[in-house]
Amino acid sequence: MKLSFIFAHPDDESLSAGGTIAKYASSGHQVSTLCLSSDKVRKNEYFNAVKVLGIQNFEIYDFDDVLTHENEIKEKLIQYILRTKPEVIITHLEDDYHIDHRSTYKIVREGVEWAAHETQNENPHLVSKLYTSETTVLIPNPHTLVDISKYYSKKEEAIKCYKSQLYKGGEDFYIRFHKYRTLMRGTQASTQYAEAYLQIPLKRNSPFYKQKHSEL
Numbered sequence: 001m002k003l004s005f006i007f008a009h010p011d012d013e014s015l016s017a018g019g020t021i022a023k024y025a026s027s028g029h030q031v032s033t034l035c036l037s038s039d040k041v042r043k044n045e046y047f048n049a050v051k052v053l054g055i056q057n058f059e060i061y062d063f064d065d066v067l068t069h070e071n072e073i074k075e076k077l078i079q080y081i082l083r084t085k086p087e088v089i090i091t092h093l094e095d096d097y098h099i100d101h102r103s104t105y106k107i108v109r110e111g112v113e114w115a116a117h118e119t120q121n122e123n124p125h126l127v128s129k130l131y132t133s134e135t136t137v138l139i140p141n142p143h144t145l146v147d148i149s150k151y152y153s154k155k156e157e158a159i160k161c162y163k164s165q166l167y168k169g170g171e172d173f174y175i176r177f178h179k180y181r182t183l184m185r186g187t188q189a190s191t192q193y194a195e196a197y198l199q200i201p202l203k204r205n206s207p208f209y210k211q212k213h214s215e216l
């Protein structure tokens with residue numbers, strides 16, 4: 001399976017889905033990560049974190065934020081989807097507290113839509129599944145709980161790569177928050193640690209899609 005994890009800032013991938021990324025990357029799936037903005041310090045921390053998570057295919061853009069570069073980023077993202085052809089995309093929550101995260105959700109939704117249009121692209125690509133994930137906002141009723149018990153240590157190691165961010169929310173905030181969040185999700189999932197996802201339904205009836213039918 002080809003999975004692409006697309007987030008706003010360096011560290012969002014590790015905080016939101018680090019265990020899932022490490023799990024799928026080590027289980028023979030083709031996993032890639034894309035980060036839509038960065039600065040010099042966080043870019044280097046991102047390189048270290050994705051290495052810890054076992055990712056070979058990663059990209060990071062040099063935009064200083066997502067919101068004020070939405071159109072440029074959307075164009076790049078459409079090309080990214082057409083080039084990498086992910087079956088599954090994981091991104092931020094639609095109603096996340098952070099404006100760049102909400103902007104990322106919007107760009108990804110629109111990018112997925114435009115990449116599928118045969119009127120726009122010679123070789124359109126229709127993503128099969130879109131999931132949103134928890135960064136620091138919790139999903140009330142998750143659709144999927146991924147067991148990351150064997151990969152929790154990788155997730156924490158990746159979070160610790162972000163030395164410039166670790167103490168932003170107060171001492172140990174990130175480590176404690178994500179430890180107890182994944183333990184809580186693990187409890188719900190009858191395992192030790194888990195990460196939660198919400199599936200976003202994608203329409204299939206566009207007259208501009210090459211493939212308009214699918215199985216249940």
Ligand SMILES: [Zn+2]
Nearest residue numbers: 008009012098
């Ligand atoms: Zn972020």
